[in-house]
Amino acid sequence: MTSARTGRLIALWAMFLGVHALVAVLGWIYPSQPMGDVVLVYEPWSAAALGGGAIVGITEQWVYPQLALLPMLIAKLLSLPLVPMLGASGAYLIAWAVLVTALDAVAFGVLLGRTASRPHRIAGWTWSAALFLLGPIAMYRIDAVTVPLVVIGGLWLRKRPAVAAALLTIGAWIKIWPGALIVAAVLAGTMRMRMLLTAAAVTAGVVVLLFLLGADGELFGFLTEQTGRGLQIEAVAATPFLWLAMTGSARIEYSFDILTFQIAAAGADVVTALLTPLMIVAVLAIALIGSIKAMRGASFPRLFPPLALALVSALIVTNKVGSPQFQTWLIAPVLLWIVFDRTRARVPVVVVLLLCALTCLIYPLSYDALLRAELVPVLLLSARNILLIVLLAIGIRALVRVPVKP
Template sequence: MLWGAFLLAHVLTVSMGWVYPSQPMGDVVLVYEPWASSALGGGAIVGVTETWVYPQLALVPMLITKLLATPLVPLLGVSGAYLVAWAVLVTVLDAIAFAVLVGHATSRPRRIAAWFWCAALLLLGPIAIYRIDAVTVPIAVIGGLWFASRPVVAAALLTVGAWIKIWPGALVLAAIVAAKARIRMLLAAAAVTAGVIVVLVLLGADTEIFGFLTEQTGRGLQIEAAAATPFLWLAVAGAARIEYSFEILTFQISAPGVDGVTALLTPLMVVVVGLVVVLGAFKAWQGASFPRLFPPLALSLVVALIVTNKVGSPQFQTWLLAPVILWLVIDGLRARVPATIVLTLCALTCLVYPLGYDALLRAELLPVLVLTLRNVLLLVLLVVGIRALVRVPVDHHRSKNHRSKIKE
């Protein structure tokens, strides 16, 4: 039944991309395929010969998809072949992670986590498949499940994920804070990062290596971002404008005060993430166990990256799937509320994009209201995660033993 649900969820979600409005598959064929064609055809290589908005390993699945699509071009055309190949690649990666999740003798928590994953895919819709973020979800699930048994491999795998899209780094950070094998994991993450940088330098990259960080600095406030919510209501009233950025290829809000809010968001992200890490580190120092500490810490860090971001892309909701799946596996009873919230977030996000996006761009009341509910619920999820983190029990006896070993 689980594998049947997995297959059905992926077939339906993939199919939605072909029938839903607002081009939910647009990035794959309009952006990813040209980048891959350029790199394979001897042209510019994003992240190597020119600065790119993504970490460089994001190009790898795009190139793999291009190679998979080549035999299908005579039948489906360039765009159709690339879309089908992308959907197949994501489904295969998900299937590998799903197999690791359910295993051979599936426990009840793992079954619940598997059903949650299938439901989240269906509710979120095609954006859960047709974005580069979809490649990082199975990587995060596998890495998270391996933290207890293979911490070094898990940290290395998640660091690879972070070089595709930054957010899996939050899971590495949470594990380094919460786990005993933190030094080994830190070294593994550093080794992977060093290896990637060496390869990039050999390929000819220099100032482009960290371009995915500098490229974000000039971005405006995207309309779906949590911080853009008050300005969207100004747009409803006619006091703000929604404009398209041809440089970033996204819709941004323009209104008095937007620039100031945008400038504050990155420092705010650093502060919020830092405070969550400090709270997690304090709990770890006090002897909190990994199963109780890691799940709320990981989720809180990921949600913090979303709510303080000046980009509010709908595919960011896929970032929430792995932390909740891991929480359901490790500590299912306390994961019920976060899981319910995330499923609701997926449904609301699909209503915003792609279903209601055209109306949102016209600043109509109903889609702005739905997006507002979505963004408020994201803040609620952050509060729920931090509240769970504060309530993590500590073992003072274990903490004293740990401190004595450090002194020795």
């Protein structure tokens, strides 16, 4: 390796780790407590589980798939030596930031690989930029744990399909969205049966383990918990209601059951009820296009990236929840697009970076004003949500344009 390439790698690693340190610190500085979920929810959940109390997902229903508790428990164990100096909350926040940084560093090393070719280096710089622009929400949520799993899994799909499918399935048992990349990989890949069998085996293993731990009625509680949710204010479909809230024709209310702000307005329940069927239709339609392209001989590097991005974007656009951390879901697909097909990745990358920046301006920087339905944050959120629809359209357009064998 030449000295110039070594220097570029050192700069890449310095930027990547430096951005993580900066973003971790900003979580303590920015308004609206962007690391609130970690200290107010994850830490008590993990403390209760380790202390012999209720175990979320096992002894009581939970909003997340059960493996989401594992990184929370690891962070709790890592925090124990720091508790005498920083207290339980401060120690847990630092442990969580260290855990996420370590996982990201492993994935970053896999991304750069031995050669650190130009596409891989560009993907590395893009990841650092996305983290910086998105801010603390990129680290202080459970979604942050799934991003490195998806990056590694996506990179290994062609050479280690079974391991890749296992990683993506584990990611889906932490937060559901990595399942979209399993679908994309199975449709676009050539080793479909191996990936399907691996995903089924991992899922079966998780289910058996959960049964042995005592989860029966709570096994799929993360699905039933979602059915009762209202329309969250940041969801794409909530955008018109926010403008109504500015005139007093809609209200922003806090749900103590789901711990989030939701829309209360005439017609909001109808929109909420329509979103899940719309999501199913959108995902099936995108998957159908992908399967037709695959059957007609489309290559994996051209087909997988737009298919993955379109599926993930559809999950966000049609979701009744619009949490800011959902933007982390978009990072892995565009990184993989850069690696597999850099030329056609430019526009999606720019759009995702803009989405990260807009999301940070909304949460946490102007979130209090958004809760008061003030003009500037409503404009910012409207622009962000329109851009999400644009990204979905870009993904679908790219998918439709994927060449097939004559």
